[in-house]
Amino acid sequence: MLIRIQDAHKQYPMGEGTVHALQGVSLEVERGEYVAIMGPSGSGKSTLMHLIGCLDRPDSGRYWLDGAPVEDLSDEELSALRNRKVAFVFQAFNLIPQLSVIENVEVPLVYRGTDAEERTRRAERVLASVGLSPRREHKPSELSGGERQRVAIARALVAEPDLILADEPTGNLDTRTGAEVMALLGELNRAGTTIVMVTHDIENARRAKRLVQMRDGRIERELSGAEKESLVRRYEAVAGVGTEAVP
Amino acid sequence: MRNSEDVRIGLRSILAHKLRSILTTLGVVFGVAGLVSMLSIAEGARREAIEQIRLLGTNSIRVNQLVLTGEAREEADRKGSDGLSPGDVRLLQYALPNLRGIAPLRFVEEPVLVKNREATGRVVATNADYSGVTGFRPAVGRFVSELDLANAKRVAVLGAGAKQELFGFRNPLGQRLRIGDSWFTVIGMMEEKHVQSGRSSVIQLRDLNKDIYIPLTTAQARFASEAGVGIHEVAIQVEDAEQVVATAEIVRRLLERAHRNVSDFEIVVPSQLLAQAQQTQRVFNIVIGSIAAISLLVGGIGIMNIMLTTVTERTREIGVRRALGATRAAILRQFLVETLLMSAAGGLAGILLGAAMARGINAFAGWQTVISLESTAVAFLVAAALGVAFGLYPARRAALMDPIAALRFE
Numbered sequence: 001m002l003i004r005i006q007d008a009h010k011q012y013p014m015g016e017g018t019v020h021a022l023q024g025v026s027l028e029v030e031r032g033e034y035v036a037i038m039g040p041s042g043s044g045k046s047t048l049m050h051l052i053g054c055l056d057r058p059d060s061g062r063y064w065l066d067g068a069p070v071e072d073l074s075d076e077e078l079s080a081l082r083n084r085k086v087a088f089v090f091q092a093f094n095l096i097p098q099l100s101v102i103e104n105v106e107v108p109l110v111y112r113g114t115d116a117e118e119r120t121r122r123a124e125r126v127l128a129s130v131g132l133s134p135r136r137e138h139k140p141s142e143l144s145g146g147e148r149q150r151v152a153i154a155r156a157l158v159a160e161p162d163l164i165l166a167d168e169p170t171g172n173l174d175t176r177t178g179a180e181v182m183a184l185l186g187e188l189n190r191a192g193t194t195i196v197m198v199t200h201d202i203e204n205a206r207r208a209k210r211l212v213q214m215r216d217g218r219i220e221r222e223l224s225g226a227e228k229e230s231l232v233r234r235y236e237a238v239a240g241v242g243t244e245a246v247p
Numbered sequence: 248m249r250n251s252e253d254v255r256i257g258l259r260s261i262l263a264h265k266l267r268s269i270l271t272t273l274g275v276v277f278g279v280a281g282l283v284s285m286l287s288i289a290e291g292a293r294r295e296a297i298e299q300i301r302l303l304g305t306n307s308i309r310v311n312q313l314v315l316t317g318e319a320r321e322e323a324d325r326k327g328s329d330g331l332s333p334g335d336v337r338l339l340q341y342a343l344p345n346l347r348g349i350a351p352l353r354f355v356e357e358p359v360l361v362k363n364r365e366a367t368g369r370v371v372a373t374n375a376d377y378s379g380v381t382g383f384r385p386a387v388g389r390f391v392s393e394l395d396l397a398n399a400k401r402v403a404v405l406g407a408g409a410k411q412e413l414f415g416f417r418n419p420l421g422q423r424l425r426i427g428d429s430w431f432t433v434i435g436m437m438e439e440k441h442v443q444s445g446r447s448s449v450i451q452l453r454d455l456n457k458d459i460y461i462p463l464t465t466a467q468a469r470f471a472s473e474a475g476v477g478i479h480e481v482a483i484q485v486e487d488a489e490q491v492v493a494t495a496e497i498v499r500r501l502l503e504r505a506h507r508n509v510s511d512f513e514i515v516v517p518s519q520l521l522a523q524a525q526q527t528q529r530v531f532n533i534v535i536g537s538i539a540a541i542s543l544l545v546g547g548i549g550i551m552n553i554m555l556t557t558v559t560e561r562t563r564e565i566g567v568r569r570a571l572g573a574t575r576a577a578i579l580r581q582f583l584v585e586t587l588l589m590s591a592a593g594g595l596a597g598i599l600l601g602a603a604m605a606r607g608i609n610a611f612a613g614w615q616t617v618i619s620l621e622s623t624a625v626a627f628l629v630a631a632a633l634g635v636a637f638g639l640y641p642a643r644r645a646a647l648m649d650p651i652a653a654l655r656f657e
Contacts, residue, residue, distance in 0.1 A: 055570060055650050076574050083572020094567045094654070098263040110252055111572040155571070 001064070002162060002194050003029035003052060008061035010047050021047035022058065023217035029196060031162070034189040036205040037198045039214030045198050046167070048214065052196060053165045054082045066162055083111050087156030089185075091168035093148040095140040101151050102127060102136040108159040126154040130184065146177030153184055164188065166197040170204060182207055202235045250584070257585035260557070261592075271553040272593030274546020275633060279597025279626045280604055281539030285532055286622035287605035291615035292528045296521045306347075306488040307380065308495045309515040310335075310481040310502065319510075328509040331478040333467075335505055342501055343494060345486040348376035351463060352480040355470045357427035359459055361413040368409045368457025370426055372466030380484040383455065388420050388435030391462045395434075399464040403431040407439035408456030429469050431461060491516055543629065546593065547637040554586055554641035565645050566653030579646035586638025587631060594630025598623055 170178030355370035605616035
């Protein structure tokens, strides 16, 4: 079991009141799974994502990542855990603008203390695997959106993480490049990487093997196999293919 | 994460905003430049003081003859004072208890010739004490002796420069030279005194190396002018430095009485003049030092301001780095190193500018300036410390950011 969350609660102060972002979420994800988390804005999916990514700790409840309890870890230990186990792919790519493509890819290894030669070697290898070797010295601003997201995926891959967390990975891309990026993620999953993806896009969700629907800080339902397919088809019938759909 | 990595990242980000980085470091540049030039002036003054003390001695007193004109001259004539005389020297010799030596000096205005070569220095007639009083020793041969004085011998001791002018590289000992109409035998040559030329000096020193010394009695016998056999200068050395001021006061009173209150002499205490000069310099140092300090402070605040802006601008980057596994300490270090690089670069530029300023001060004001390794190191360390002091707050702010909020930052 890679991810095991038990009855996680999380709340934030917001203006006068508090936002109950998670109200008792329990989730288990096996190694090698491909999970999509869907839900309307404010349903708690981002908070769940941050929790899974060790960017945050639950107020109550328990979380084991690859068997290690996360909720008691210090900030420093969480940083180390993120570095070794988790990789993020963001909607806004989040490349560091002043670094070149290859330097961006090397960043996770820098914080791991890998020496420069080894870093370059590994970064070159993953850049080749996403087809961006010719762009290695370019700045992110010189790349197209699809290329940027591929760099971000290369950056995620270089760390050889147990888990890739993708937050709306195609949100800033056109349909064609979005499909390319999704194909790349699909390949990675087939090669054994666990992927948890937050998305609004029913087409993306379709590629996942399991669909988790959230509402009001709780997991409303989990679907897989035929159930998932029928749900997806229903949305397609209502909203049309590839449209953003909010169940 | 290694330090070299921090340095590389820091340089990247500094170079990404070249103009901004340059403007930011200007305050530090000027502050450090002020500091360096101030320290170089202070060091120059210190060395100058040491050199003058070496040349004149801390426990020496000089009495100079003043040339009187007009009414003062008439008053002096009426009162019956005819300036410094051998009598004054004898008076001081008897009256002062703690004398180590007293040397009257009389400058003889006569040409000095060896064949067709002429010396440009002065002929100084003095006694045997001179060498001891001034600490200026013969390198070859001997100085004027009591016996030379008693017999008014025609012997001469050459300064190293005068020897060079008159004899080139030949050995001058036993050679003859002509002063005015008389022939003298060279009996010695003085050691060379290193006197830096072109520097300001609180005490006017002539180039001792060009002096030619002859016995006072010989000068009195052969080169007496119509003004008599007066003394132009008296060099006095007392037992120790603490007695200098008191002794100078006694000398003044004795001479005033002997000269019937005619002010035809002045007493110079080199150590006091040096102290005065150093006092002036100290005020100057405080002024420049304050300007440098204010400039450094403003520079530091400037750096802090820019770093706060940078941290805000790069909130996203901080969030991304945290998500990719950077610890708070790594973020702190990253921004601290960046500040440190800027302030260190500013420090280096400031040292160069300060050195140039010191040169300029030397060229235009004539003050001696010395850029020492210590002052450079101090200036650099101050700049670096500034970087740490003013970089810490922005860096801490970056490190303590909530990674989730930082990632959401637009």
